Amino acid sequence: MRVAILRASVHHGCMRAVVYERYGSPDELELREVPRPDPGADDVVVEVVAASVNLSDWEGLRGDPAYARMAGPVRPSAGRRILGTDVAGRVAAVGANVTDFTVGDEVFGDIMPRYGTFAEYVAAPAASVVRIPRGLTFAQAAALPQAAAIATYAVSLARPGDRLLFNGAGGGSGSLAVQLAVAKGVHVTAVDNAGKLDFLRRLGADEVIDYRRDDFTRRGPFDVIVDVVARRSIFAYRRALAPGGRCVVVGGTTRAVLRMLTVGALLGVVSGTRLGVLIVHQVPAAFLPVAEQVARGELAIPIDGRYSLDAVPEALARHGRGEALGKVVVAVRDDPRGGPPLEPDRR
Numbered sequence: 436m437r438v439a440i441l442r443a444s445v446h447h448g449c450m451r452a453v454v455y456e457r458y459g460s461p462d463e464l465e466l467r468e469v470p471r472p473d474p475g476a477d478d479v480v481v482e483v484v485a486a487s488v489n490l491s492d493w494e495g496l497r498g499d500p501a502y503a504r505m506a507g508p509v510r511p512s513a514g515r516r517i518l519g520t521d522v523a524g525r526v527a528a529v530g531a532n533v534t535d536f537t538v539g540d541e542v543f544g545d546i547m548p549r550y551g552t553f554a555e556y557v558a559a560p561a562a563s564v565v566r567i568p569r570g571l572t573f574a575q576a577a578a579l580p581q582a583a584a585i586a587t588y589a590v591s592l593a594r595p596g597d598r599l600l601f602n603g604a605g606g607g608s609g610s611l612a613v614q615l616a617v618a619k620g621v622h623v624t625a626v627d628n629a630g631k632l633d634f635l636r637r638l639g640a641d642e643v644i645d646y647r648r649d650d651f652t653r654r655g656p657f658d659v660i661v662d663v664v665a666r667r668s669i670f671a672y673r674r675a676l677a678p679g680g681r682c683v684v685v686g687g688t689t690r691a692v693l694r695m696l697t698v699g700a701l702l703g704v705v706s707g708t709r710l711g712v713l714i715v716h717q718v719p720a721a722f723l724p725v726a727e728q729v730a731r732g733e734l735a736i737p738i739d740g741r742y743s744l745d746a747v748p749e750a751l752a753r754h755g756r757g758e759a760l761g762k763v764v765v766a767v768r769d770d771p772r773g774g775p776p777l778e779p780d781r782r
């Protein structure tokens with residue numbers, strides 16, 4: 436693992452960040468000193484306290500599926516050399532047009548399509564962040580935005596009493612979606628690897644399926660299928676759907692996503708079957724209500740562990756190996772909102 440551990444930034448205008456220049460394994464990631472970002476007119480610069488790992492970071496590192504290379508077919512593009520989109524921190528500077536925030540505000544959000552939160556500072560569109568609710572630690576706040584937005588969109592498709600199947604349920608979005616759906620009175624079947632099934636039962640899933648042993652498309656029928664790691668054919672999804680049911684993919688192989696956009700849409704026109712790609716807007720309106728529920732103690736945000744900035748390769752590797760139960764957090768600075776210690780901590 437190629438991690439050059441550098442001293443804390445001493446030069447004004449510099450910061451530490453985890454940078455990669457080639458698609459590949461976590462060995463490509465290097466902790467370096469780079470220029471600190473300045474805010475664009477509509478940005479805030481966030482002094483990062485915590486960030487979190489999403490599947491999109493793993494996909495961006497590997498350059499796989501192919502859609503992860505859209506901005507840089509051969510190498511990661513200049514704007515993508517620091518991964519990370521979820522962030523929680525303090526506003527350190529505001530752009531000329533920004534009136535909603537002042538320096539020192541504690542904010543969180545998902546800055547996608549930008550990247551760069553695995554760093555001491557990041558420039559974020561002001562519209563992508565919002566103040567952190569009282570009662571959340573920075574680590575919890577950083578774990579929430581993308582996962583909560585996807586979970587909110589996914590669960591909005593199901594009505595009380597519906598049978599919902601969530602494929603990839605043991606990850607960030609799934610572990611929230613399972614809880615939200617159960618609370619809504621939806622019957623939840625959660626699919627993931629065997630190591631995550633007890634965890635999913637504890638979150639309230641009514642039924643669990645080990646994807647390495649069982650084919651969920653031969654179970655059902657389900658009123659709603661949500662797949663965050665789609666790989667199956669349209670016809671496989673279709674046979675698992677109840678009449679009038681709906682299937683959406685959120686992420687997965689390029690092939691599976693393209694099939695949904697083309698054949699899935701066509702089938703909808705000719706047969707009324709509703710198959711498609713779920714487009715999620717990771718904006719504060721989509722994730723703040725879930726964050727408020729977590730702050731009130733109505734919902735848990737499972738955090739697998741915290742890793743310091745120099746341990747980001749290890750954090751991504753853990754996520755990539757499929758071992759994380761819930762969210763992997765990158766703790767960039769001490770968390771002034773404290774909260775109970777998270778175990779196991781790394782460095």
Ligand SMILES: NC(=O)c1ccc[n+]([C@@H]2O[C@H](COP(=O)([O-])OP(=O)(O)OC[C@H]3O[C@@H](n4cnc5c(N)ncnc54)[C@H](OP(=O)(O)O)[C@@H]3O)[C@@H](O)[C@H]2O)c1
Nearest residue numbers: 490603605606607608628646663664685686713714715757
């Ligand atoms: N559509 C949109 O607008 C939008 C917006 C943002 C993000 N996204 C996409 O949404 C997805 C986000 O998911 P997330 O953050 O919840 O991911 P995550 O935390 O990585 O969770 C994915 C889960 O799926 C499991 N898994 C892997 N392969 C599987 C398989 N073949 N069958 C069943 N489960 C499998 C993983 O476990 P193991 O690997 O351990 O087995 C993991 O527990 C990403 O693909 C991202 O690119 C889409």
